[in-house]
Amino acid sequence: MHISTNLWIWIQALLTLAIFTFLYKDNPLFRMAEHLFVGLATGYGLVVVYKNAFYPNVWVPLFQEKQFIFIIPFVLGLLYLTSAFPKISYMIRWPMAVLLGIGSGLSIPLTIQTYIIEQSKSSILRPPYPDLISWINALILFVGVVSVLVYFYFSIPHDRPGVKQISKVGLFLLMLGFGASFGYTVMARFSLLVGRLDFLLNKWLGIRPF
Amino acid sequence: MSVRDFFIKLSKIDRKYIYLVILIGLIIPLIFPPRFPQKMSPQVKRVFEYIDTLPKGSYVILSADYDPSVAPEVHPMYKAVVKHCILRGVIPIGMTLGVQGAGLALDAFTEAERVLEARRDTDYVFLGYQAGGAVVILGLGEDIKSVYKTDYFGTKTTDIYALKPVKNYRDIALVISFSGSALPATWAVYAYTKYGVKVAAAVTGVSAGDFYPYIQAGQFIGMLAGMKAAAEYEDAVNRILKEKGIGKFSTSAIRMMDANSIGQLLIILFIIIGNIGYFLSRRRK
Amino acid sequence: MRPLLEKKIPLALVFIIGIIMTLQYFVPHPISQTIYDNSLMWNRAIASMAYIMAVVSFLRFHSRRLKDKNYAPYSLVAILSFAAMALIGFIGGTGSDSLFQKMYNNMMVPLQATTFSLLAFYMSSAAYRAFRIRGVEATVLMITAFIIIFGTTTIGNYVPKMNEIVEWIMAVPNLASKRGIMIGVGLGVVATSIKIILGIERNWVGG
Numbered sequence: 001m002h003i004s005t006n007l008w009i010w011i012q013a014l015l016t017l018a019i020f021t022f023l024y025k026d027n028p029l030f031r032m033a034e035h036l037f038v039g040l041a042t043g044y045g046l047v048v049v050y051k052n053a054f055y056p057n058v059w060v061p062l063f064q065e066k067q068f069i070f071i072i073p074f075v076l077g078l079l080y081l082t083s084a085f086p087k088i089s090y091m092i093r094w095p096m097a098v099l100l101g102i103g104s105g106l107s108i109p110l111t112i113q114t115y116i117i118e119q120s121k122s123s124i125l126r127p128p129y130p131d132l133i134s135w136i137n138a139l140i141l142f143v144g145v146v147s148v149l150v151y152f153y154f155s156i157p158h159d160r161p162g163v164k165q166i167s168k169v170g171l172f173l174l175m176l177g178f179g180a181s182f183g184y185t186v187m188a189r190f191s192l193l194v195g196r197l198d199f200l201l202n203k204w205l206g207i208r209p210f
Numbered sequence: 211m212s213v214r215d216f217f218i219k220l221s222k223i224d225r226k227y228i229y230l231v232i233l234i235g236l237i238i239p240l241i242f243p244p245r246f247p248q249k250m251s252p253q254v255k256r257v258f259e260y261i262d263t264l265p266k267g268s269y270v271i272l273s274a275d276y277d278p279s280v281a282p283e284v285h286p287m288y289k290a291v292v293k294h295c296i297l298r299g300v301i302p303i304g305m306t307l308g309v310q311g312a313g314l315a316l317d318a319f320t321e322a323e324r325v326l327e328a329r330r331d332t333d334y335v336f337l338g339y340q341a342g343g344a345v346v347i348l349g350l351g352e353d354i355k356s357v358y359k360t361d362y363f364g365t366k367t368t369d370i371y372a373l374k375p376v377k378n379y380r381d382i383a384l385v386i387s388f389s390g391s392a393l394p395a396t397w398a399v400y401a402y403t404k405y406g407v408k409v410a411a412a413v414t415g416v417s418a419g420d421f422y423p424y425i426q427a428g429q430f431i432g433m434l435a436g437m438k439a440a441a442e443y444e445d446a447v448n449r450i451l452k453e454k455g456i457g458k459f460s461t462s463a464i465r466m467m468d469a470n471s472i473g474q475l476l477i478i479l480f481i482i483i484g485n486i487g488y489f490l491s492r493r494r495k
Numbered sequence: 496m497r498p499l500l501e502k503k504i505p506l507a508l509v510f511i512i513g514i515i516m517t518l519q520y521f522v523p524h525p526i527s528q529t530i531y532d533n534s535l536m537w538n539r540a541i542a543s544m545a546y547i548m549a550v551v552s553f554l555r556f557h558s559r560r561l562k563d564k565n566y567a568p569y570s571l572v573a574i575l576s577f578a579a580m581a582l583i584g585f586i587g588g589t590g591s592d593s594l595f596q597k598m599y600n601n602m603m604v605p606l607q608a609t610t611f612s613l614l615a616f617y618m619s620s621a622a623y624r625a626f627r628i629r630g631v632e633a634t635v636l637m638i639t640a641f642i643i644i645f646g647t648t649t650i651g652n653y654v655p656k657m658n659e660i661v662e663w664i665m666a667v668p669n670l671a672s673k674r675g676i677m678i679g680v681g682l683g684v685v686a687t688s689i690k691i692i693l694g695i696e697r698n699w700v701g702g
Contacts, residue, residue, distance in 0.1 A: 008601040015602060019609035023229055023616055031569050037606035039573035042553045043580025044599060045309045045546060051589060052312070053341035053543035056359040057536075073537045077544025084551045090501040092548065093700055095541050097508035100699065102538045103344065104509070104688040105516025107399070111688070114399040114429065115681025119674055122427035137667050141426075144671025145678070152679050170675065172635060177672030179636040180664055181419040183643025184436060186618065188283060188415030190473040191437040193615035194236055194466045195282025196608060201240050209243045209465060225620040232619045246649035251658050278607035310607075313599040320591040341542040342535075349535045357539070363590065415647070422665050423674040438647050471648035473615070478644055480623040481637065488627050 002206030013204040016196055144173045214490045221487020228480070235476045239469040246468055248445040253425070256432030257410050258446055260384060261291070266299030268383040269376055271350070273397070274306040274315035280390030280414045281314060286440040286463035287412045288388050289318040290447045293460075296328050297450050300383070301372050304336040305358070307346060307393060312339045312362065325451075325458040330363075331370045338362030343393075344400050351379045351405040379407035384431070388412040394421060398429040412439070441467035502701070506694045513692030553577065639664060 004010065018033040058077065062070040076098060082091040123145040129135045150163060151170030158167050201207045211219075250258065261270065272291060276284045295302040304315045319336050322328040330336070337358040340346045349357035354376055355367040367373055375381060385407055387394040394411035402409045408431050411421050415436030424430040434443060440463035448459040516534060519527040554577075557570035584595040628634050645651050646661035690696035 008597060012601045012605040016605050016609045019606065019613070022613060024226075028568075032572055033606060034610075035569040035573040036576050037603065037610070038553075039576030039578075040580050040598065040603050040606070041310070042550060043577040043584065044313070044595075044603060046550055046577075046581050047584030047589060047595065048309050048312050048339050049341060049543060049546040050585075051364075052339040052362065053539070057341075057540045057543050060359065061540075070540060073540035074544075077541050077547070080544055080547040081551065083548050084555060090701075093501070093505040094508065095545070096699060097505035098512060099538060099541055099545075100691060101509040101512025102516055102534050104691050105513040106344065106348065106520070108517050108685055108688050109520045110399050110403050111681055111684050114395075114403045115677055115684070118403070118427050118429060119423055119678055119681070122423070123671075123674060137663075140667050141671050141674075144668060145675045148672050148675025149678060152675065170672075171632060173668055173672040173675075175632045175635040176639050176664070176668040177419060177676075179639025180643050180669040181416070182636065183640045183647065184415035184418045186415075186474055186477050186622075186640075186644050187436050187438065187470060187647045188280075189615045189618045190236070190470045190477075191283045191415070191466065192279070192608060192612035193232075194240070194437075194469045194473065196605070196612045197233075197236055197469070198240055198462065198466050199605070201237065207241055209241060221624070223623075225624070228620050228623050229616050232616060247652065248649065249652040249658065252662055278604040279611040281604060281608055282612075310603075313596060313603070316591055316596065317600060340539065341545070342539040343542075345535050345538040345542070349539065352532060352535070356536075419665060419669050420673050420677075422670040423677050426666065426670055436647065438649070441649070467649055471650050474644050474648050475650070477619060477622050478641055480619060481626050481641075484623045484626060485628050 004204050004206060009204055013200060016200060143169065148173055217483070217487045218491045219487075221484050221491070232473065232476065236469050236473050239472045240465070243465055243468045244472075246471065248442050248464065248467075250442045250446060251439065253433045253435065254439045254442045257386070257412075257434055258294070258443060260408075260410070260431055261294055261300060262298060264298065264300050264383050268300045269303055269381055270295055270300055271303045271305060271382055271385040272315070273385065273387045273389075273393075274304060274311035274318075275308050275387055275389040275391070275393040276314065276414075277308060277310035277390065278314070282466065283414045283437045283440060284388050284390060284412060285314055285318070286437075286444055286460070287434050288315065289321055289460065290440065290443040290463075291386060291412070292318050292322050292334070293326060294443075294447050294450065296322055296326050296333050297447070297454065302334050303354075303373075303376075303382075304334065304338075306339050307343055309339055311388075316362065325460075326456065331361075331365065331372055333372070335370055335372050336362045337367070344396055347397060347400040348404065351401065351407070353378055379405040382407055384408045384410060386410045386412055390414045390417070392417065392420070394430070395424065398424050402429050410434075437463060437467050437470055502697075505700050506697070510692055510694060513688075517692070 015033055015036075018029045021027055022030040058070060058074055061067045062074055076095040079091045079095050082088045123142055125138055125142050127135075129138055147166045147170035149170070151167040151174065156163060158164055202209075264270070272288065272295075274288055292302050292304070304319055306312050306315055315336065319328070319330070319334055322334065323330070326333075328334055338361060340357060342349070346357055355373065358367050360366055361370060379385075379401065385397060385401055387397045387409065389411070390413070394409070394413060397409050401407050409429065410431050410433060411424070412434040413421060413436075418433070418435030421430065421433055425433060434440065444460055444463045448461070451457075451459055512534075515530065519530050554574070557573045560566040560570040580595070580598060583598065587594050589595050626637070628637055642664060643661060646657045651657040651661070687696060691699075
């Protein structure tokens with residue numbers, strides 16, 4: 001066991017342990033660490049956004065390259081500052097409106113194509129299939145997608161004959177899907193904890209794997 | 211105390227004992243790793259083989275759309291793919307749509323410089339963060355250098371040697387979105403649907419199940435899902451490093467996956483014990 | 496005058512810009528392409544300044560809490576760490592060897608990663624104390640979960656056909672259920688986008 005003498009490793013370890021104290025109960029040490037993170041993250045974001053996004057996209061074109069058309073997005077962006085003044089904070093809706101308009105407009109045709117047309121195309125039965133397994137898979141897929149859509153269609157009562165049975169099949173497949181998601185989630189959550197434990201044992205305490 | 215009473219009491223145990231069992235269950239395999247062999251799963255194989263067979267000088271965009279909350283799963287994947295690209299003479303172009311991804315991606319490229327003696331702007335390019343999400347993805351389809359006028363370090367993209375032949379997605383062989391959220395879907399919507407560029411996803415286990423429809427529809431070429439995929443990819447890259455006589459292997463994901471496996475088995479045990487106690491207590495009533 | 500500035504102008508902007516951006520997708524004319532290119536540029540420019548809101552609300556929230564003696568020390572830590580990180584980044588640079596990057600790697604990353612790693616404990620506790628097989632649906636969910644949990648371990652590699660079974664579950668029944676949800680989500684996204692453009696959805700302008 002060779003405990004690290006690197007200051008940064010000790011800082012990492014102490015901050016990690018401070019967060020872990022929450023497992024016992026909420027305490028001032030955990031809260032300090034939490035607030036430290038919030039402050040660091042906000043400061044980090046400010047620097048990265050300024051250097052990588054604001055400076056090349058707004059400052060340089062407007063003030064160095066003298067492309068004065070950029071005064072419009074610059075002024076719209078400055079309106080975000082009005083969120084600090086309740087009397088005029090409604091002005092943040094103007095740049096938001098521009099972003100919403102562009103985003104919504106761009107997304108409509110592409111979302112229809114990606115989520116509806118392509119996905120529906122891939123669910124349709126398209127024989128012939130090379131073998132029995134492919135046939136079964138294609139049938140399960142087709143029946144599954146239709147039954148899940150029927151399950152989520154709440155405009156017709158689900159106690160009608162036919163609809164009831166189909167939505168039950170949909171529910172069965174949904175439970176299968178959620179079970180699969182839960183299975184992967186278990187792996188994901190443990191990964192995060194194992195990552196921190198690996199750091200504490202390996203890098204901080206120097207306990208190398210045997 | 212009868213066996214029934216024992217199980218009923220066991221199923222109501224205080225949670226601090228559960229935490230202790232989990233801690234011990236994970237620490238032991240980290241100190242005494244079982245070293246289970248890695249076997250590449252089909253989805254990981256698709257992504258690996260796609261990059262492995264790209265001609266030298268091809269370009270791959272690696273978008274680090276994740277943050278430290280999912281780093282243990284996704285960061286080893288990002289590092290492994292960066293190394294794989296450089297080892298095969300493919301030029302990775304790092305970028306991120308999320309502010310916190312910049313630091314993590316930078317860490318991966320710094321490691322590639324150290325391990326493979328990779329040279330910035332020749333063997334790899336790191337563009338950094340850009341605001342706008344979907345709009346950035348669309349902009350890359352028109353002109354990458356007008357979206358990223360400078361790289362992360364402030365160098366003009368028009369002056370970067372490795373980027374000279376690249377204009378937009380037509381010059382990109384593959385885009386991989388590394389994410390802990392639904393951003394790979396955004397790449398499918400805006401990059402694949404409008405511009406036809408090949409996309410793959412590298413995601414946490416939590417969102418893995420949600421992306422299978424994209425793979426079957428041909429919108430993704432493959433997917434790396436969770437720490438298991440990270441360990442498999444890392445193992446495959448270590449084999450290439452060994453082939454080339456480079457001894458600096460990365461084993462973080464492989465080691466952590468062994469401990470992870472024990473933890474997952476503990477969860478199965480917990481659910482079984484909890485339900486035995488539940489059924490026995492129901493019978494008693 | 497106020498309703499005009501507060502609601503009507505933003506709604507009009509969304510309507511005009513939304514319609515133009517939807518229609519330009521179908522128009523291959525060079526003017527349409529110019530509109531598309533310029534709107535992407537402007538979007539990036541405005542989006543890069545949206546972070547101002549985050550900083551303003553952060554500073555407002557924590558400076559208000561400085562007056563409350565229960566929260567003052569914590570908010571002071573938050574504000575000081577924000578100022579320190581920002582100053583170090585602007586003055587010292589953001590390269591791989593910079594203090595800025597070291598603080599990111601050795602303070603931010605462990606803090607965030609550890610906060611989320613607590614979920615493993617809560618999930619274990621929930622699995623032990625709350626996950627009960629109470630019906631057919633729960634049984635199906637649990638059996639599938641067990642197969643996937645076991646199949647995604649490295650021990651699962653030793654079991655013949657385990658990888659194939661996991662891949663089949665994910666690529667067929669799971670895919671069917673997720674695709675059904677996806678198509679529903681797609682319809683919802685399109686409907687909401689149209690409602691926003693037409694001004695039917697007005698939550699963002701205060702209802």
